[in-house]
Amino acid sequence: MANGNDYSGGGGAQMGPQDEQAYIAYLKQTFAQLPNDISLILFSRQGQQDIFSEANRKVIRAFRELTDKINFREFDLNHKEAQKYQVDLPSTLLIAPDRYHIRWIGAPVGEEGRTFLETLLLVGMGKSHLNEQSAKIIRNIDTPRDIKVFVSPSCPYCPQQAVNAVKAAIENPEMISLELIDIQCSPELAEQYAAHSVPQTFVNDMMIAMGAQPEELFASSVDKLEQQTIFIPDNDAELVELDVLIVGGGPAGLTAGIYTARSGLNTAIVERAALGGQVATTPIVENYPGFTSVGGKTLVDIMVSHALEYVQIFQGEEVIEVEIGFPIKVTTTRRRFETKTLLIATGATYKHLGIPGEDRLAGRGVSYCSTCDGPLFKGKQVIMVGGGNSAVTEALHLHNIGVSVTLVHRRDTLRAQEFLSKQLVENKIPVIWNTEVKEILGQERVEAVKLLNNKSGETSTMETNGVFIAIGYEPAVGLANKFGIELNDDGYIKQDGRHRTNIPGVYSAGDVEGGFKQIVTAAGQGSEAAIVIFEDLINPYWKQKKAV
Ligand code: NAP
Numbered sequence: 051m052a053n054g055n056d057y058s059g060g061g062g063a064q065m066g067p068q069d070e071q072a073y074i075a076y077l078k079q080t081f082a083q084l085p086n087d088i089s090l091i092l093f094s095r096q097g098q099q100d101i102f103s104e105a106n107r108k109v110i111r112a113f114r115e116l117t118d119k120i121n122f123r124e125f126d127l128n129h130k131e132a133q134k135y136q137v138d139l140p141s142t143l144l145i146a147p148d149r150y151h152i153r154w155i156g157a158p159v160g161e162e163g164r165t166f167l168e169t170l171l172l173v174g175m176g177k178s179h180l181n182e183q184s185a186k187i188i189r190n191i192d193t194p195r196d197i198k199v200f201v202s203p204s205c206p207y208c209p210q211q212a213v214n215a216v217k218a219a220i221e222n223p224e225m226i227s228l229e230l231i232d233i234q235c236s237p238e239l240a241e242q243y244a245a246h247s248v249p250q251t252f253v254n255d256m257m258i259a260m261g262a263q264p265e266e267l268f269a270s271s272v273d274k275l276e277q278q279t280i281f282i283p284d285n286d287a288e289l290v291e292l293d294v295l296i297v298g299g300g301p302a303g304l305t306a307g308i309y310t311a312r313s314g315l316n317t318a319i320v321e322r323a324a325l326g327g328q329v330a331t332t333p334i335v336e337n338y339p340g341f342t343s344v345g346g347k348t349l350v351d352i353m354v355s356h357a358l359e360y361v362q363i364f365q366g367e368e369v370i371e372v373e374i375g376f377p378i379k380v381t382t383t384r385r386r387f388e389t390k391t392l393l394i395a396t397g398a399t400y401k402h403l404g405i406p407g408e409d410r411l412a413g414r415g416v417s418y419c420s421t422c423d424g425p426l427f428k429g430k431q432v433i434m435v436g437g438g439n440s441a442v443t444e445a446l447h448l449h450n451i452g453v454s455v456t457l458v459h460r461r462d463t464l465r466a467q468e469f470l471s472k473q474l475v476e477n478k479i480p481v482i483w484n485t486e487v488k489e490i491l492g493q494e495r496v497e498a499v500k501l502l503n504n505k506s507g508e509t510s511t512m513e514t515n516g517v518f519i520a521i522g523y524e525p526a527v528g529l530a531n532k533f534g535i536e537l538n539d540d541g542y543i544k545q546d547g548r549h550r551t552n553i554p555g556v557y558s559a560g561d562v563e564g565g566f567k568q569i570v571t572a573a574g575q576g577s578e579a580a581i582v583i584f585e586d587l588i589n590p591y592w593k594q595k596k597a598v
Pocket of ligand 1: 334335336402403435436437440441460461464465520521522567568
């Protein structure tokens with residue numbers, strides 16, 4: 051199973067019937083080895099239709115077919131057990147309340163199925179599986195911490211943060227209580243905390259993180275009751291020796307990993323957030339060969355399962371230091387690497403509009419991820435800013451899940467492919483042309499936007515519940531900048547046409563070095579870089595240069 055250090059793929063990958071049978075057999079065997087029974091108590095309003103309680107029953111039924119270790123009871127919210135555990139919201143699931151304070155408000159479906167499986171296994175083992183450094187921080191907490199993590203089933207970033215919190219609750223049950231809250235099941239609670247994006251984490255009612263954190267940063271944020279951004283591991287942290295270390299688990303990094311490992315090079319991939327990069331949050335991909343139409347997350351799961359056949363993936367840890375030399379020394383939030391070569395495949399991050407209100411209202415109605423946050427706006431009015439493939443794909447996604455969306459574009463023609471643009475018209479999604487968003491307005495949450503028609507010069511205010519922004523990406527060169535990798539004039543990593551950077555032994559691939567920025571081209575860049583690395587390790591160009 052995934053223990054937070056290594057990624058086990060999980061749930062969504064497509065499996066053939068034989069693989070599925072093997073996976074079920076593996077799960078049965080894993081559950082059979084657990085030393086503890088797992089008690090689950092669901093509180094619902096009996097006699098009332100409630101999709102979340104029904105989903106809980108179905109998921110739990112499926113798990114009980116795998117193991118007899120799960121004891122399941124269900125009570126009405128009026129039952130005295132509800133008072134005993136102070137439960138007042140329907141579809142609240144208590145997990146092993148005899149030992150821990152972990153409650154799930156909602157149902158463990160979609161991406162959260164991964165969290166649920168991992169929670170059951172950890173509870174069954176009676177171990178947090180935090181790494182030693184995070185465990186030390188959590189164990190030393192000696193005053194109560196009430197953690198709330200807002201999640202949604204469509205958010206690929208959420209399981210990482212939810213599992214961090216579950217582990218903390220298992221490590222220190224005397225001091226730590228946890229509520230995992232599906233934002234759609236309890237919109238009132240989300241509203242109370244003004245949590246309009248996921249994942250968002252509160253401890254003792256203070257927000258400590260917007261987004262998923264590496265485990266160590268989560269642990270120190272819970273300890274210090276405010277967001278921590280730097281964690282330096284102990285000097286005696288595990289040392290891993292490699293031929294190739296790949297930073298970034300998107301299509302470029304995953305493909306490179308498959309290639310280098312198959313060439314016999316000892317390879318690992320480090321990814322600080324969700325595997326798959328931008329693809330993981332792309333609602334639908336229709337131009338990746340072999341798939342006429344596939345969910346971005348599904349495509350990622352397939353790629354990750356494939357990569358895991360060959361290469362170890364360290365997910366949820368961030369590179370904090372790189373020391374150039376032979377070998378190259380890399381420190382992450384969790385361990386140290388000594389590697390002959392380093393491949394930077396850190397991808398790109400979404401561009402900001404840079405207008406007043408944007409940062410202040412981020413997570414309060416301003417969003418860059420329609421897959422994660424779209425469901426929170428069902429039945430509401432939002433705008434989507436941008437005119438490229440991302441903006442149109444995401445506008446269509448929002449429309450399809452019942453959000454009333456208007457596209458706002460600064461010119462009078464779209465940059466998006468015609469195939470996508472046509473669908474906007476077919477779905478009658480309104481477009482406001484030649485218009486720029488100048489300010490996002492609202493106190494606690496987005497209430498309106500100020501618009502400027504750049505043809506007529508007219509300004510107006512439009513009421514809206516949300517502002518989704520999809521105006522392109524910027525290369526994620528923070529790490530490259532830290533240790534002196536040269537960039538080109540456009541801010542991408544400068545490479546020699548064979549993915550070699552200015553630093554011997556350091557390579558780049560994917561969106562961080564520019565190019566056409568398609569999934570298929572990123573995968574192609576990853577494979578090219580891997581082949582060059584293989585050739586260079588046989589015949590190092592940096593040694594040839596020295597000899598001249
Ligand atoms: P993009 O193609 O660069 O388009 C960005 C859009 O945002 C453009 O329409 C641009 O307007 C607008 N924009 C940029 N800065 C702005 C600002 N400050 N204010 C208002 N509008 C602004 O970015 P993308 O759509 O994210 O796509 C990125 C890459 O991923 C592309 O290569 C794309 O092909 C690929 N992609 C492919 C798919 C697919 O094939 N299904 C899906 C998603 C992304 P102008 O048009 O006026 O410049």
